[in-house]
Amino acid sequence: MDEKIKARVMDASKIRRSLLRMTTEIIERNRNLNNLIIVGIRTRGIYIGKRISQLIKEIENVEIPVGVLDITLYRDDFAELETQHMVQKTEIDFPISKKDVLLIDDVLFTGRTIRAAMDSLFDIGRPQTIQLLVLIDRGHRELPIRADYVGKSLPTSRREIVQVQLKEIDDTDEVLILEPTALK
Amino acid sequence: MEFKHKHLLDIQALSPEDIATVFETADSFLEISSREVKKVPTLRGKTIVNLFFEPSTRTRSSFELAAKRLSADILNFSKQSSSVVKGETLKDTVLNLEAMNPDALIIRHASSGAPHYVAGFCRSHVINAGDGSHEHPTQALLDAFTIRRHKKSFENLKVVIVGDILHSRVARSNIFILRKLGAKTVLVGPPTLLPQEFTKFEVEVDYDLDHALKDADVVMMLRIQLERQQKSFFPSLREYRNLFCLTKERIGLAKKDAIIMHPGPINRGVEITAEVADSARSVILEQVENGVAVRMAILYLLLGGKDRETTD
Numbered sequence: 022m023d024e025k026i027k028a029r030v031m032d033a034s035k036i037r038r039s040l041l042r043m044t045t046e047i048i049e050r051n052r053n054l055n056n057l058i059i060v061g062i063r064t065r066g067i068y069i070g071k072r073i074s075q076l077i078k079e080i081e082n083v084e085i086p087v088g089v090l091d092i093t094l095y096r097d098d099f100a101e102l103e104t105q106h107m108v109q110k111t112e113i114d115f116p117i118s119k120k121d122v123l124l125i126d127d128v129l130f131t132g133r134t135i136r137a138a139m140d141s142l143f144d145i146g147r148p149q150t151i152q153l154l155v156l157i158d159r160g161h162r163e164l165p166i167r168a169d170y171v172g173k174s175l176p177t178s179r180r181e182i183v184q185v186q187l188k189e190i191d192d193t194d195e196v197l198i199l200e201p202t203a204l205k
Numbered sequence: 206m207e208f209k210h211k212h213l214l215d216i217q218a219l220s221p222e223d224i225a226t227v228f229e230t231a232d233s234f235l236e237i238s239s240r241e242v243k244k245v246p247t248l249r250g251k252t253i254v255n256l257f258f259e260p261s262t263r264t265r266s267s268f269e270l271a272a273k274r275l276s277a278d279i280l281n282f283s284k285q286s287s288s289v290v291k292g293e294t295l296k297d298t299v300l301n302l303e304a305m306n307p308d309a310l311i312i313r314h315a316s317s318g319a320p321h322y323v324a325g326f327c328r329s330h331v332i333n334a335g336d337g338s339h340e341h342p343t344q345a346l347l348d349a350f351t352i353r354r355h356k357k358s359f360e361n362l363k364v365v366i367v368g369d370i371l372h373s374r375v376a377r378s379n380i381f382i383l384r385k386l387g388a389k390t391v392l393v394g395p396p397t398l399l400p401q402e403f404t405k406f407e408v409e410v411d412y413d414l415d416h417a418l419k420d421a422d423v424v425m426m427l428r429i430q431l432e433r434q435q436k437s438f439f440p441s442l443r444e445y446r447n448l449f450c451l452t453k454e455r456i457g458l459a460k461k462d463a464i465i466m467h468p469g470p471i472n473r474g475v476e477i478t479a480e481v482a483d484s485a486r487s488v489i490l491e492q493v494e495n496g497v498a499v500r501m502a503i504l505y506l507l508l509g510g511k512d513r514e515t516t517d
Contacts, residue, residue: 091233094245105207105509107226108233144242
């Protein structure tokens with residue numbers, strides 16, 4: 022590892038409270054929850070999506086399906102990648118046309134991932150609306166994209182790394198800011 | 206996990222890990238072919254040339270669809286309508302096409318080793334789509350991929366390959382890939398089309414189909430190349446049919462869940478009866494469907510990303 026932890030910005034309870042707050046915002050804004058579907062962007066967007074779906078079920082007793090989106094094939098930097106990214110499956114087993122899609126990712130940074138995700142969604146169907154939820158908005162946008170629901174806005178410098186860890190795959194719930202120790 | 210090859214010339218150059226990478230990638234590409242919009246923008250701006258010096262419908266159209274579903278542009282070249290009939294050599298044909306800056310050449314040629322020869326002097330990625338009686342690597346990859354979707358593991362799997370082994374590049378590539386994956390392969394055919402030398406490939410050679418079919422998990426029938434029949438490799442089609450045609454009775458000798466494969470084109474009533482070819486255990490059309498996903502995976506793995514350091 023050639024990076025050190027600079028700050029621990031969220032712990033498990035902060036993450037839980039912020040997901041709960043965003044869930045109530047989602048419920049408030051989407052009067053017809055039956056038309057809502059969740060699409061999580063690989064990898065951590067999936068788990069945030071599943072947690073939001075669970076929270077909506079607890080509060081409103083509505084089952085919101087969760088799909089999985091892999092954006093590898095839609096990356097705009099595909100021809101410049103030094104290492105090849107393994108393509109993984111997109112698993113959206115329900116129609117998305119005319120649906121209100123809640124797109125979910127862990128960190129919003131340049132906006133390019135979201136651009137790729139939206140392109141990918143439109144190849145699968147024609148949603149009525151797309152809303153965006155992110156746990157962390159760290160700024161530095163390169164495209165005109167903004168999130169509808171933000172867990173936490175985090176001013177960062179470009180060289181810092183924001184790392185979201187979730188119990189489902191990382192054994193712990195926390196958000197860290199890492200700083201590279203040596204310039205490569 | 207990383208695929209470090211510049212070309213796909215034969216199965217022999219691939220490691221079991223490379224093969225696993227192709228399979229995992231193809232798993233993801235299968236889903237794209239089932240979408241309403243069967244296209245992703247990944248290889249936009251790349252040019253691929255289908256260079257077919259031998260006739261083909263399945264392989265050529267499969268590669269063409271694979272390239273199109275990845276948004277690459279594809280140029281189809283066939284021998285009949287080209288300057289090859291005016292006497293242009295393979296090298297000159299390739300050099301002229303390369304002058305137009307393609308990114309990949311997909312080559313089928315009647316001479317064994319032609320793609321290897323081309324890979325030696327050209328800049329593009331070269332994919333072997335069948336060379337003489339040497340190899341047909343994408344066919345073997347899609348065959349093994351199809352087996353993998355039906356059987357839990359290749360370990361201890363008994364695969365019986367039946368027919369004209371001598372002339373079959375499909376058989377050779379399958380022998381190599383099945384060995385790398387740990388399956389047990391049994392070759393069956395008339396002695397004229399299945400010389401004893403094949404035992405060097407660490408496979409069993411059997412001249413009795415009924416005997417070989419016992420406990421078989423996979424039965425792969427090969428096409429009898431009728432165009433070669435004038436050389437009399439067997440006395441008559443009727444005799445071949447009596448001894449080696451896969452009939453309903455014969456398939457009863459294999460395991461209950463055995464699958465039936467054929468790389469196509471089928472001679473119905475010669476190597477396989479229509480009844481068996483169209484039965485529920487036949488995965489022949491599934492092979493065709495999987496072929497597109499496997500070829501998309503190959504194109505993606507070879508052409509994707511920056512020009513990387515490669516091992517070949």
